Amino acid sequence: MSANPSAPPKKSFKQQMLAARETAIIQSVNRLLAEKGFEAMTVDEVAAEVGIAKASLYKHFASKEDLACAAMVTAMQRAQAFIQELPEDASPLDKLKRVTRWTMGLKIQGLMPSLPSQNSSLRATLMASKDYMDGLMEVSDVLGGWIEQAQAQGQINPALPAVAVLYTLFARACDPVIEFLQMGEQHTDEEILDLVMSTCFDGLRAR
Numbered sequence: 755m756s757a758n759p760s761a762p763p764k765k766s767f768k769q770q771m772l773a774a775r776e777t778a779i780i781q782s783v784n785r786l787l788a789e790k791g792f793e794a795m796t797v798d799e800v801a802a803e804v805g806i807a808k809a810s811l812y813k814h815f816a817s818k819e820d821l822a823c824a825a826m827v828t829a830m831q832r833a834q835a836f837i838q839e840l841p842e843d844a845s846p847l848d849k850l851k852r853v854t855r856w857t858m859g860l861k862i863q864g865l866m867p868s869l870p871s872q873n874s875s876l877r878a879t880l881m882a883s884k885d886y887m888d889g890l891m892e893v894s895d896v897l898g899g900w901i902e903q904a905q906a907q908g909q910i911n912p913a914l915p916a917v918a919v920l921y922t923l924f925a926r927a928c929d930p931v932i933e934f935l936q937m938g939e940q941h942t943d944e945e946i947l948d949l950v951m952s953t954c955f956d957g958l959r960a961r
Contacts, residue, residue: 850923
């Protein structure tokens with residue numbers, strides 16, 4: 755019996771090892787970006803955490819910017835996958851809440867990479883990355899559509915520009931309030947998520 759011509763060729767052991775190492779590198783970079791940010795992270799730290807020589811790391815990624823970009827692309831792909839798995843019959847507002855809580859949950863676990871500053875060299879690399887920009891545009895378009903639907907249904911203030919609401923939700927992924935509440939040690943992680951979700955979607959006005 756002939757082999758299935760449509761089946762992808764099996765990776766060699768060496769290819770599998772290289773892929774596993776690359777995954778480990780990206781995971782380490784993601785954690786360091788969440789913990790320290792791009793500017794404070796060093797290539798030496800990444801190599802040491804993965805347990806490889808710095809020269810070996812450069813065989814996978816040519817620069818610190820490429821390292822961070824790969825981690826940001828992976829984070830964006832995770833967001834796309836999460837959005838695709840949401841139930842189709844959920845309301846637009848419920849979908850927005852689920853995505854926002856998910857991103858904050860990653861942050862509270864130290865798994866959400868920090869966005870680069872305006873003048874960071876990483877920003878230019880991300881802007882030039884087709885994978886990252888395509889993912890960002892897809893996520894923005896989907897969330898933007900839900901925001902407009904929720905506004906039409908009277909669930910979100912229609913007087914607010916949809917893009918302002920979008921950026922407000924994006925900002926929750928790097929909200930320092932989460933860290934401040936964690937440092938206070940007065941609330942569980944779930945309680946912190948509930949508190950920040952409430953201030954985000956319900957506001958601060960007494961009801």
